[in-house]
Amino acid sequence: MVLVYINSTTGLSKAALETVTYGKKLSGDVTVITNGSASNEQLAQLGEYGASKVLVDRSVDGEDPQQLARLVAAVADQVSASTVIFSHDIYGKAVAPRLSVRMKAGLVAGAIAVPEADGSVKVNVFSGKAVGYVKVASSKQIISLLPNSIQPEKTGSVCSVEETNGLAGASAINVLETKKPEGNIPLPEAELVVSAGRGLKGPENWGMIEELATALGAATACSRPVADIGWRPHHEHVGQTGVAIRPNLYIAVGISGAIQHLAGVNGSKVIVVVNTDTEAPFFKAADYGVVGDAFDVIPKLTEAVKRFKATQH
Amino acid sequence: MNILVCISKAPDTTSKIAFTNNSTQFDENGVQFIVNPYDEWYALVRALELKETIGGNVTIVTVGTATDEAIIRKALAIGADEAVRIDADPKDAYFVAMQVASYAKAKGFDLVMTGKETINYNGSQVGGMIAEAMDLPFVSLATKLDANGTKLTLEREIVGGVQVVEVQTPAVISCAKGMAEQRIPNMRGIMAARTKPLTVIPAEAVEDLTSYVTYSMPNAKSSVKMIDPSNMDELVALLHNEAKVI
Numbered sequence: 001m002v003l004v005y006i007n008s009t010t011g012l013s014k015a016a017l018e019t020v021t022y023g024k025k026l027s028g029d030v031t032v033i034t035n036g037s038a039s040n041e042q043l044a045q046l047g048e049y050g051a052s053k054v055l056v057d058r059s060v061d062g063e064d065p066q067q068l069a070r071l072v073a074a075v076a077d078q079v080s081a082s083t084v085i086f087s088h089d090i091y092g093k094a095v096a097p098r099l100s101v102r103m104k105a106g107l108v109a110g111a112i113a114v115p116e117a118d119g120s121v122k123v124n125v126f127s128g129k130a131v132g133y134v135k136v137a138s139s140k141q142i143i144s145l146l147p148n149s150i151q152p153e154k155t156g157s158v159c160s161v162e163e164t165n166g167l168a169g170a171s172a173i174n175v176l177e178t179k180k181p182e183g184n185i186p187l188p189e190a191e192l193v194v195s196a197g198r199g200l201k202g203p204e205n206w207g208m209i210e211e212l213a214t215a216l217g218a219a220t221a222c223s224r225p226v227a228d229i230g231w232r233p234h235h236e237h238v239g240q241t242g243v244a245i246r247p248n249l250y251i252a253v254g255i256s257g258a259i260q261h262l263a264g265v266n267g268s269k270v271i272v273v274v275n276t277d278t279e280a281p282f283f284k285a286a287d288y289g290v291v292g293d294a295f296d297v298i299p300k301l302t303e304a305v306k307r308f309k310a311t312q313h
Numbered sequence: 314m315n316i317l318v319c320i321s322k323a324p325d326t327t328s329k330i331a332f333t334n335n336s337t338q339f340d341e342n343g344v345q346f347i348v349n350p351y352d353e354w355y356a357l358v359r360a361l362e363l364k365e366t367i368g369g370n371v372t373i374v375t376v377g378t379a380t381d382e383a384i385i386r387k388a389l390a391i392g393a394d395e396a397v398r399i400d401a402d403p404k405d406a407y408f409v410a411m412q413v414a415s416y417a418k419a420k421g422f423d424l425v426m427t428g429k430e431t432i433n434y435n436g437s438q439v440g441g442m443i444a445e446a447m448d449l450p451f452v453s454l455a456t457k458l459d460a461n462g463t464k465l466t467l468e469r470e471i472v473g474g475v476q477v478v479e480v481q482t483p484a485v486i487s488c489a490k491g492m493a494e495q496r497i498p499n500m501r502g503i504m505a506a507r508t509k510p511l512t513v514i515p516a517e518a519v520e521d522l523t524s525y526v527t528y529s530m531p532n533a534k535s536s537v538k539m540i541d542p543s544n545m546d547e548l549v550a551l552l553h554n555e556a557k558v559i
Binding site for chain 2: 010013063064065066069088089090093094095096097098099100101102104105106107108109110118120124125126127128129130131132133134135136137138172173174175176177178179180181185186188189191192216227234235237240241242244248249259260263266269270271272273283284285286287288289290291292293296297300301303304305307308
């Protein structure tokens with residue numbers, strides 16, 4: 001029996017559908033536990049991705065990982081789950097370690113594939129410079145799945161949704177304010193990312209990066225020097241000491257490709273590098289390369305994307 | 314405020330990553346070890362800033378062998394008051410968390426701080442595990458931290474934004490970028506670090522819950538396809554037809 005925790009406070013994210021799909025690949029019997037305000041109709045759709053049943057606790061806001069660990073542990077006990085699955089996002093990173101101690105179950109953090117024949121699970125290590133295979137020694141296990149590692153698959157039909165409450169206890173975290181810029185695609189979940197570095201020469205030149213991102217429906221990102229000197233916000237910094245991402249497409253503009261930057265992006269399926277320097281190390285990690293001035297190339301690329309999008313409708 | 318900062322050693326960010334012993338062990342040959350950047354730049358420096366403004370004591374703890382004393386002295390040189398090394402060669406996050414939690418429980422700290430993850434195993438596990446083992450609140454991925462009496466006010470990363478939260482001490486906090494700025498130890502700090510107390514305590518018997526069976530290097534990319542900068546339509550066509558990503 002597999003139990004999957006998803007956060008559904010802002011509806012069903014792609015990461016949530018991925019974790020349910022992952023659960024289905026491990027077991028024919030998948031229960032989902034969630035908190036938040038998604039409607040029963042929305043939650044029933046999780047059946048299409050492999051859930052047999054969804055349990056929802058609408059009294060829990062999901063802001064306190066201690067509360068969520070109590071809730072998930074109690075449900076895992078009720079349904080005799082041998083495996084609990086999270087997304088390796090902010091919830092998985094906060095709740096899964098707590099649950100590991102609570103259930104005394106080994107945690108595989110940041111899985112990027114379904115378990116191997118010997119039961120070991122592949123994860124990124126050394127910030128994506130290598131992969132490791134983790135084996136759990138305890139009888140119960142917890143796996144947190146790195147977003148965008150597998151694709152959601154529809155295999156079934158809608159399932160039942162039941163309410164539960166009284167298992168989570170009180171929250172110890174008091175939320176004073178939530179600041180969410182409207183319309184931005186959260187970087188860790190983005191499938192397409194346009195990123196730029198010092199080659200852009202100044203923060204005032206980011207307009208063309210944003211235009212390309214808008215044309216593609218992509219999120220924007222940046223290299224560490226650019227975040228450090230304040231051209232772009234810290235949450236856009238990808239790399240070894242920033243956010244690690246694995247989008248389907250990563251377009252790097254004016255970024256030389258230092259080893260620390262590559263560590264954060266080398267899980268990307270396809271990498272496009274635009275740089276004036278033919279010797280930029282990033283070209284070695286790229287699938288497609290353009291040697292040219294960003295100020296010339298990027299507006300042309302944006303126009304080409306718009307022409308392409310126009311033919312798709 | 315009495316603060317415990319958990320530090321871990323990690324290979325320098327420019328290290329060449331290789332494996333030995335039939336791909337079952339990280340090859341430490343020629344590798345320079347540093348204090349894990351998240352632990353040092355964010356958790357330790359913010360702890361020191363809090364001590365400087367409201368008073369208190371900053372202790373650092375690591376679970377490691379005698380070879381870790383170089384990174385412990387570095388953290389002391391940055392300004393921690395004292396250090397504790399729990400003597401073991403750790404292989405598993407649960408093992409590490411149980412050791413730290415047991416020590417921290419006995420000493421009664423107001424605040425336990427960790428980096429958001431290590432740059433070698435990237436698990437983001439130890440902070441949350443310590444919190445659960447101590448039955449304390451846990452705020453993860455904090456980018457700001459202020460203390461007023463027993464009340465902590467924090468900013469933390471959430472999906473697509475940030476959130477301001479309050480929590481009572483004692484608590485466990487994992488620290489991310491934004492929390493503080495890196496400090497370079499000065500000569501006085503380096504001299505003082507030599508005589509600061511470093512206590513070595515034995516590890517408790519705890520069974521590992523996980524292990525790494527083997528490691529491998531990711532598949533190398535096939536060679537890059539160069540596109541003429543005046544022909545961006547070709548690049549878009551390749552991304553659509555060949556790479557199938559748009």
